[in-house]
Amino acid sequence: EPEVTQTPSHQVTQMGQEVIxxxxxxxxxxxxxxxxxxxxxxxxxLVSFYNNEISEKSxxxxxxxxxERPDGSNFTLKIRSTKLEDSAMYFCASSEYTGRAFFGQxxxxxxx
Amino acid sequence: xxxxxxxxxxxxxxxxxANLPCNHSTIxxxxxxxxxxxxxxxxxxxxxxGLKNNETNEMASLIITEDRKSSTLILPHATLRDTAVYYCIxxxxxGGGADGLTFGKGTHLIxxx
Numbered sequence: 001e002p003e004v005t006q007t008p009s010h011q012v013t014q015m016g017q018e019v020i021x022x023x024x025x026x027x028x029x030x031x032x033x034x035x036x037x038x039x040x041x042x043x044x045x046l047v048s049f050y051n052n053e054i055s056e057k058s059x060x061x062x063x064x065x066x067x068e069r070p071d072g073s074n075f076t077l078k079i080r081s082t083k084l085e086d087s088a089m090y091f092c093a094s095s096e097y098t099g100r101a102f103f104g105q106x107x108x109x110x111x112x
Numbered sequence: 113x114x115x116x117x118x119x120x121x122x123x124x125x126x127x128x129x130a131n132l133p134c135n136h137s138t139i140x141x142x143x144x145x146x147x148x149x150x151x152x153x154x155x156x157x158x159x160x161x162g163l164k165n166n167e168t169n170e171m172a173s174l175i176i177t178e179d180r181k182s183s184t185l186i187l188p189h190a191t192l193r194d195t196a197v198y199y200c201i202x203x204x205x206x207g208g209g210a211d212g213l214t215f216g217k218g219t220h221l222i223x224x225x
Contacts, residue, residue, distance in 0.1 A: 055211075091156070100146075100158050102158065
């Protein structure tokens with residue numbers, strides 16, 4: 001079965017540093033998403049991306065976040081200046097159409 | 113906030129059917145009911161979705177009441193690997209949009225050996 005791949009599985013960074021989380025969505029999917037889950041809390045929607053532009057974003061997705069699809073296969077989430085509260089599991093997802101999304105295994109980001 | 117209400121936790125014996133309820137009394141006519149699950153800290157996994165008819169796939173069955181205000185996810189023969197948090201999510205199919213999913217706290221289903 002095709003799957004969404006995320007790298008790295010775990011990233012540790014110092015506060016104030018920039019990080020880029022990478023995802024390879026399923027190849028024929030058109031919609032791409034980032035979610036995050038702070039330890040012990042709910043999965044939270046960050047942003048969706050369609051046709052090379054942001055389709056929807058949550059209040060969490062402020063100016064320190066950006067997304068990009070630099071080529072035909074990768075989808076990235078950049079956090080410009082990390083804060084301690086950005087420590088979380090970040091999940092990438094993709095779908096052929098809205099709703100039935102396939103999630104990756106996540107990147108655990110630890111900001112120290 | 114999520115538009116659904118689910119019990120916080122449930123137990124089920126291995127091999128028995130697990131029936132997970134969900135209330136979505138404010139669901140509107142064009143909104144679907146989706147079920148996802150999250151095993152430990154893995155990425156959420158799609159299970160099934162439906163609009164008004166009952167649905168079945170290789171993982172589960174979804175029973176939606178006639179007034180669509182509640183639904184039940186049925187895992188017919190639960191195994192230990194079905195222990196997970198199960199999320200019931202209501203969302204519209206916007207066609208041209210890419211709306212995110214709103215996850216609630218879900219039901220922690222524990223399958224007992």
